[in-house]
Amino acid sequence: MRVLLLGGGGREHAIGWKLAQSPALTDLVAVPGNPGLAQLGACIPCVDLTDTDAVVSLALANAIDLVVVGPEAPLAAGVVDALAEVGIDAFGPTAAGARLEASKAFAKDVMRRAGVATGDAWSFTDVDEAIAHLETMEGPYVVKADGLAAGKGVLVTEDLIAAQGWARLCIEGRFGPAGTTVVVEEYLKGREVSVFAICDGERALALEPARDYKRLENGGRGPNTGGMGCYSPVADLPEALVETTLRDVIEPVLATMAGDGITYRGFLYAGMMITDEGPKVLEFNCRLGDPETQALVPRLDEDLLELLASATEGRIPERPLRWLDVAAVDVVLASAGYPETPDTGRAITGMEAVSAMSDVQVFHAGTARTRDGLITSGGRVLNVVGLGPDVAAARRRAYDAAGHIHFGGMHHRTDIGS
Ligand code: AMP
Numbered sequence: 001m002r003v004l005l006l007g008g009g010g011r012e013h014a015i016g017w018k019l020a021q022s023p024a025l026t027d028l029v030a031v032p033g034n035p036g037l038a039q040l041g042a043c044i045p046c047v048d049l050t051d052t053d054a055v056v057s058l059a060l061a062n063a064i065d066l067v068v069v070g071p072e073a074p075l076a077a078g079v080v081d082a083l084a085e086v087g088i089d090a091f092g093p094t095a096a097g098a099r100l101e102a103s104k105a106f107a108k109d110v111m112r113r114a115g116v117a118t119g120d121a122w123s124f125t126d127v128d129e130a131i132a133h134l135e136t137m138e139g140p141y142v143v144k145a146d147g148l149a150a151g152k153g154v155l156v157t158e159d160l161i162a163a164q165g166w167a168r169l170c171i172e173g174r175f176g177p178a179g180t181t182v183v184v185e186e187y188l189k190g191r192e193v194s195v196f197a198i199c200d201g202e203r204a205l206a207l208e209p210a211r212d213y214k215r216l217e218n219g220g221r222g223p224n225t226g227g228m229g230c231y232s233p234v235a236d237l238p239e240a241l242v243e244t245t246l247r248d249v250i251e252p253v254l255a256t257m258a259g260d261g262i263t264y265r266g267f268l269y270a271g272m273m274i275t276d277e278g279p280k281v282l283e284f285n286c287r288l289g290d291p292e293t294q295a296l297v298p299r300l301d302e303d304l305l306e307l308l309a310s311a312t313e314g315r316i317p318e319r320p321l322r323w324l325d326v327a328a329v330d331v332v333l334a335s336a337g338y339p340e341t342p343d344t345g346r347a348i349t350g351m352e353a354v355s356a357m358s359d360v361q362v363f364h365a366g367t368a369r370t371r372d373g374l375i376t377s378g379g380r381v382l383n384v385v386g387l388g389p390d391v392a393a394a395r396r397r398a399y400d401a402a403g404h405i406h407f408g409g410m411h412h413r414t415d416i417g418s
Contacts, residue, residue: 001025001305004059006049006079007070008032010332010365010383011290014297015070015304016040017363022305029062031055035374036364049074052082059088066091066309072287075266076102076148091308092266093286097257100268100284102148104183107284114252118281119186130167130182134160139187145170146181156187188282190275193237194289195245196296197270198307200316201263204250206242208299208323209234210292216339218415225339226380229416230295230330231391238274245270249281265311294363294383295328326387329394329417331402333382335366336409342379346408347372353404359387359394360401376407391417 001024005016013036019025020040033043047054050073059067067083069075069092078095092098099106105123112118123146124130134141141163145153153175155166169175170182196207210232216222249270257264269285288296297304301322310316335342344366351374354362363385366378382405386398395417402412 001065001309002027002063003029003305004062004064004067005030005033005037005070006055006067006074008034008037008043009070009290010363010380011288011293012070013037013363013365014294014383015068015288017361018297018300018304019068019308022303024303024305024309027062029058029064031058034364035367035369036362038369049079050077052077052079055079056082056086056088059083060086064088066305066312068092068308069266070287072098072101072148072285075286080266089309089312091312093264094262096262097264097266098286100253100257100264101286103181104144104146104283105181108183110253110256111281114256116249116252116281117278119188121183121185124167124182124184125171125180127168127171130171130184131164133184134164134167137184139163142185142187143167143170144183144185145175146183147175149175188273188275188280190273192282193234193241193272193274193279194292195242195249195270195272196288196292197246197250197268198311198316198321199250199254199264199266199268200311200314201258201265202254202314203316204246204254204268205316205321206246206250207296207321208232209237209242210289210295212289212292213413213416216334216413218413223339225334227289227291228332228334228413230291231394231417232292232295232299232328233391235391238279241274241279245272245279253284263314265314290365291330291332291380291383294385295330298328298361298385298387299324299326326389327391327394328385328387329391329398330363330383330385331398331412331416332365332380333384333402333405333407333410333412335376335379335381335407336411338379342366342376343409344376344378346376346410348374348376348381348405348407350404350406354384354401357397357401357404359397361385361387362401362405381407381410
């Protein structure tokens with residue numbers, strides 16, 4: 001099978017690494033890919049992944065059998081729909097399905113109709129109405145741009161004036177087309193967990209839980225980031241959380257979408273808050289998380305290519321997914337200045353030493369290959385994943401390996417999995 005993988009971050013390197021282990025894979029082409037993926041197949045840079053015509057041309061030119069989509073933007077842009085029109089299978093929801101992530105107001109509506117527990121929410125396109133509504137609430141206030149804003153469209157604050165200002169920014173277009181509708185939500189208090197599922201339109205299979213670390217610094221301090229690390233499995237979850245999320249969230253959402261004529265095939269990721277009243281959904285994502293994927297994929301005891309192809313054809317296995325009895329800890333090595341203004345162009349050393357280590361896998365994210373060697377090209381540079389019989393052992397392995405790698409300004413959290 002010839003596979004085209006869309007994306008070029010740590011998540012996509014992890015997916016590509018696992019696809020490459022499938023006996024059914026003959027060729028892997030990644031767009032844009034990264035130096036890690038370049039060791040597994042061809043990488044084609046300079047294609048706008050939301051340009052559906054360009055992706056279709058590329059898939060046709062490379063005689064692709066299956067397209068696997070990593071990030072949300074191409075899904076929301078309708079790349080799966082466009083590929084279907086020319087008869088190419090793609091793993092991921094159609095644009096209509098991806099609205100679960102691309103419109104928070106749409107997701108709330110589906111959840112309401114599916115009877116899924118979530119916080120109350122109100123949508124506004126008028127600044128004065130949004131401001132007046134916030135006036136009637138008590139803090140903390142939760143104000144979100146309706147559409148895709150790369151995680152930057154959400155403000156949670158005690159400050160009413162800041163919340164009202166954010167609503168204005170959203171409606172006045174700070175987030176481009178992602179804004180203009182603002183969603184004000186009930187504040188939910190509790191502990192956050194994410195549950196991932198692979199869906200074939202009717203049924204869903206849960207992935208093992210993983211816990212990520214969003215803040216830049218140890219102990220959850222500093223600014224929010226794309227994610228500074230992750231571990232899996234997670235021991236301290238409410239009993240049967242995954243089973244109840246499948247039954248009470250994922251399956252009702254699939255059924256409600258199917259009732260609307262939307263066959264949802266792809267990953268569905270439910271961000272949940274465990275409140276005193278039970279788990280409630282914060283948001284949906286229509287793809288896997290980054291860095292969660294990097295900690296999950298090495299634990300998955302399945303042929304990923306076969307699994308994704310089966311979901312694309314509407315026939316996922318009728319048994320739970322198999323997992324290796326190992327733990328994984330992913331430590332993200334970041335550039336100076338991340339997340340605001342990451343420094344780039346620094347030489348990366350120590351990769352050879354790490355590639356010789358057992359129970360360690362390094363996934364590339366913000367790296368580039370030059371004539372002089374590997375350099376940094378983004379904020380999150382490398383994911384160093386350690387494996388072991390338990391999280392403590394995996395954590396030691398990850399930090400041992402991270403200790404061999406160096407680039408100017410490199411920093412990482414030291415409390416991942418502790
Ligand atoms: P979202 O992109 O919607 O998941 O929001 C990003 C982050 O904001 C979440 O991971 C939560 O930490 C926080 N958040 C979002 N919605 C709420 C809410 N209704 N109550 C409390 N915190 C929230």
